[in-house]
Amino acid sequence: MAFATGRTGVSTARGPRSGVALSAVFHGLVFAAAFLTFQRNFTAPEDTHIVPVDLVTIADKTDIAAQAPPAPEPEKVIDKPPPALEPPPLPEMIEVAPAPEVEMPKFDIAKEKPPPTRREMQQDFNALLNKLTTPDKPVQTAKAGPRVIPGIGTGNLMTADIADALKSQIYRCWSPPTGAPDARDLIVDFDLSLNPDGTVGRLQMTPGTTAAAAGNGYTRAASEAASRAVYQCQPYRLPADRYAQWREINPLRFDPRQMMGQ
Amino acid sequence: MEQLAGCHVGAMLIAFDIRLENGMKRILLTLAALAVLSVAPANAALQVDVTQGNAQPLPIAIPDFIGDAQTGANVAGVVRADLERSGLFRPLDQKGFVERITDINKVPTFSSWRSITAQGLVTGQVALQPDGRLRVDFRLWDIFGESQMLGLQFFTTPENWRRIAHMVSDAIYERITGEKGYFDTRIVFISESGPATKRVKRLAIMDEDGANPIFLTNGSYMVLTPRFNPTAQMIAYMSYIGTKPRVYLFDIETGKQEMLGNFPNMTFSPRFSPDGNRVAMTLESAGNSDIYVMDLRNRAIQRLTSDPGIDTAPSWSPDGKQIAFESDRGGGQQVYVMNVDGSNQRRISFGPGRNGTPVWSPRGDLIAFTKQQGSIFSIGVMRTDGSGERMLTSGYHDEGPTWAPNGRVLMFTREASNSRGSQIVSVDVTGRNERKVLTPGSASDPAWSPLIQ
Numbered sequence: 106m107a108f109a110t111g112r113t114g115v116s117t118a119r120g121p122r123s124g125v126a127l128s129a130v131f132h133g134l135v136f137a138a139a140f141l142t143f144q145r146n147f148t149a150p151e152d153t154h155i156v157p158v159d160l161v162t163i164a165d166k167t168d169i170a171a172q173a174p175p176a177p178e179p180e181k182v183i184d185k186p187p188p189a190l191e192p193p194p195l196p197e198m199i200e201v202a203p204a205p206e207v208e209m210p211k212f213d214i215a216k217e218k219p220p221p222t223r224r225e226m227q228q229d230f231n232a233l234l235n236k237l238t239t240p241d242k243p244v245q246t247a248k249a250g251p252r253v254i255p256g257i258g259t260g261n262l263m264t265a266d267i268a269d270a271l272k273s274q275i276y277r278c279w280s281p282p283t284g285a286p287d288a289r290d291l292i293v294d295f296d297l298s299l300n301p302d303g304t305v306g307r308l309q310m311t312p313g314t315t316a317a318a319a320g321n322g323y324t325r326a327a328s329e330a331a332s333r334a335v336y337q338c339q340p341y342r343l344p345a346d347r348y349a350q351w352r353e354i355n356p357l358r359f360d361p362r363q364m365m366g367q
Numbered sequence: 368m369e370q371l372a373g374c375h376v377g378a379m380l381i382a383f384d385i386r387l388e389n390g391m392k393r394i395l396l397t398l399a400a401l402a403v404l405s406v407a408p409a410n411a412a413l414q415v416d417v418t419q420g421n422a423q424p425l426p427i428a429i430p431d432f433i434g435d436a437q438t439g440a441n442v443a444g445v446v447r448a449d450l451e452r453s454g455l456f457r458p459l460d461q462k463g464f465v466e467r468i469t470d471i472n473k474v475p476t477f478s479s480w481r482s483i484t485a486q487g488l489v490t491g492q493v494a495l496q497p498d499g500r501l502r503v504d505f506r507l508w509d510i511f512g513e514s515q516m517l518g519l520q521f522f523t524t525p526e527n528w529r530r531i532a533h534m535v536s537d538a539i540y541e542r543i544t545g546e547k548g549y550f551d552t553r554i555v556f557i558s559e560s561g562p563a564t565k566r567v568k569r570l571a572i573m574d575e576d577g578a579n580p581i582f583l584t585n586g587s588y589m590v591l592t593p594r595f596n597p598t599a600q601m602i603a604y605m606s607y608i609g610t611k612p613r614v615y616l617f618d619i620e621t622g623k624q625e626m627l628g629n630f631p632n633m634t635f636s637p638r639f640s641p642d643g644n645r646v647a648m649t650l651e652s653a654g655n656s657d658i659y660v661m662d663l664r665n666r667a668i669q670r671l672t673s674d675p676g677i678d679t680a681p682s683w684s685p686d687g688k689q690i691a692f693e694s695d696r697g698g699g700q701q702v703y704v705m706n707v708d709g710s711n712q713r714r715i716s717f718g719p720g721r722n723g724t725p726v727w728s729p730r731g732d733l734i735a736f737t738k739q740q741g742s743i744f745s746i747g748v749m750r751t752d753g754s755g756e757r758m759l760t761s762g763y764h765d766e767g768p769t770w771a772p773n774g775r776v777l778m779f780t781r782e783a784s785n786s787r788g789s790q791i792v793s794v795d796v797t798g799r800n801e802r803k804v805l806t807p808g809s810a811s812d813p814a815w816s817p818l819i820q
Contacts, residue, residue: 264413267413268413268414268415268416271413271415272415272416272417272418272419275415275417276417276419276420276421277421278421279417279419279420279421280420280421280422280423280424280425281420281422282544282545283422283797284455284544284546284775284795284796284797285544285545285546286730286732286774287732296412321545322541322545322546323545323546324545325545326543326544326545326546327545329509329512329543331417332511332512333425333486333511334417334420336511337486337511350413351413353412353413354412354413354414354415355412355413355414356412356414356415357414357415357417358414358415358416358417359417359420360416360417360418361418361420362418363418363419364418364419364420
């Protein structure tokens with residue numbers, strides 16, 4: 106993020122002004138100084154945004170896809186002698202062997218989507234550039250404050266229609282955790298990247314949801330149900346010319362409170 | 368977060384440019400800073416709140432287990448039926464399957480299962496071991512996530528395959544819903560036969576899916592309100608042996624029956640404490656009914672209520688610290704809660720009509736009850752403080768709820784208006800998925816066992 110900000114700053118500086126070279130030099134200095142002086146400020150937000158990724162499970166996963174079987178199981182077989190039961194046939198009894206669970210956090214991995222092609226990346230970048238260059242006069246609008254570029258940003262008027270469009274496509278597939286205790290509190294958040302064709306590029310739980318799901322089976326079930334919904338209802342039909350606005354959705358929140366009225 | 372980053376940059380640049388002497392430069396840089404600020408949200412992601420859903424069962428593919436063909440088909444069939452009955456799963460028709468499972472230790476071709484809209488896949492195999500036991504393995508696959516969610520292995524005697532199938536269902540149910548299953552459980556109930564004028568009521572027991580029904584008593588005396596103890600090995604119930612109704616204990620293993628305490632008057636409405644060591648029940652004396660607790664270890668009796676009204680239908684909270692009961696001390700029957708020592712008795716039901724037969728959920732979050740409004744009896748739930756009352760059913764005469772051990776499903780008795788006898792019906796705690804429970808003939812007074820151990 107910090108990197109992207111730097112990049113966009115530079116491209117702004119390349120704007121249609123005189124003394125381009127001088128300006129560029131100064132801006133370069135400014136950014137260099139900024140990076141040196143405020144490195145922590147740059148890195149901190151980035152840190153908080155990194156989802157801890159369990160390399161081991163990714164490796165497992167990749168292996169599984171590539172080769173075949175998760176090794177067969179039994180580690181320990183709990184053998185209980187059959188309590189002989191008379192009148193009603195209470196069963197002869199059972200030994201259950203928990204087999205090794207090949208258990209992996211599921212949504213960490215980009216699925217069915219190769220890394221973005223050079224062309225896609227180019228598109229992304231162009232989209233970004235377009236956004237940067239369209240408001241040709243940031244000078245006046247800048248007074249209005251940070252959110253001046255139309256159509257960009259979180260939840261403003263220009264993106265509300267996209268959020269609604271996405272919602273209306275996802276909700277059909279979402280089976281909320283209605284029967285769970287305290288179901289209304291089972292709110293789960295995702296970071297979703299969409300491909301230009303509306304398919305899911307990457308879907309992962311936010312760190313908060315990851316932590317909550319690790320400690321609570323209901324939250325885990327809720328997050329898995331929500332993630333199934335995201336996959337099931339793809340591809341999403343959204344305006345292609347505004348891909349930059351819906352390329353990343355974060356948080357994509359599933360909130361059952363309204364459905365649990367009483 | 369992006370915005371935050373942008374702010375840092377902006378603030379920084381402004382701070383920096385103040386030190387510059389050149390006013391022109393300052394303006395330029397300030398503008399640049401603002402530009403950076405304004406651009407920062409370009410990276411900000413769209414936020415979307417999905418607040419509406421569409422409750423629907425999970426499409427799941429459960430091919431017949433491989434190995435011994437007959438047993439494999441039997442086990443998978445029971446698992447499909449269990450999951451389907453829960454209302455939370457929709458087992459897909461095997462005819463549509465594209466991939467044929469031949470080795471459950473191979474990762475399935477997920478795309479072929481996606482193509483038939485499966486979101487879950489269960490592969491399994493059954494194999495007779497050299498020692499004569501049956502081995503059942505299964506794996507649950509996440510089709511979108513392309514990963515194994517669960518893999519378990521069971522051993523049993525071959526004739527016990529049904530229970531294994533239920534345990535497989537429980538494991539799948541728990542992995543998908545986050546909630547313990549309830550398929551490997553049993554139901555005791557009162558089986559009714561004969562003409563309405565001469566009903567024979569026998570204590571009976573069956574698996575949760577209606578299989579293996581057995582009569583425990585022969586019908587020579589009437590039996591009512593059976594309740595399991597926490598190990599599902601013992602049943603307490605009220606019976607008219609002789610002239611007075613009394614509470615009896617019945618040992619399922621031995622078939623032995625014993626009267627619980629020797630009281631001069633009638634005793635009824637027994638319920639085991641969660642640890643199984645005590646039984647709460649109602650004792651009648653001189654026309655006044657009150658709730659007592661008997662310790663099964665030393666048969667000591669403790670009286671919990673003593674008001675002149677009828678106090679009955681005690682039900683323990685799962686932590687054993689409180690008891691919900693029904694009392695008409697304020698006029699019509701309502702639900703009350705007290706501490707297990709009888710202190711702090713308080714009314715919790717204030718909804719319309721009369722409310723009785725409270726049953727505390729094993730999950731602890733809700734109390735199920737029967738509401739009588741006019742001539743209609745229906746089943747509802749409320750929170751344990753009486754708030755959030757919700758009616759789950761409305762029949763001519765629905766009565767006597769009992770919870771599945773996971774607190775997610777209820778069974779109750781439904782009597783039709785045509786007096787054709789009663790039947791047992793189950794319903795999800797959400798009020799959805801109401802189903803008739805298979806019983807041999809008319810049945811009433813169901814009690815759901817804990818998970819069998």
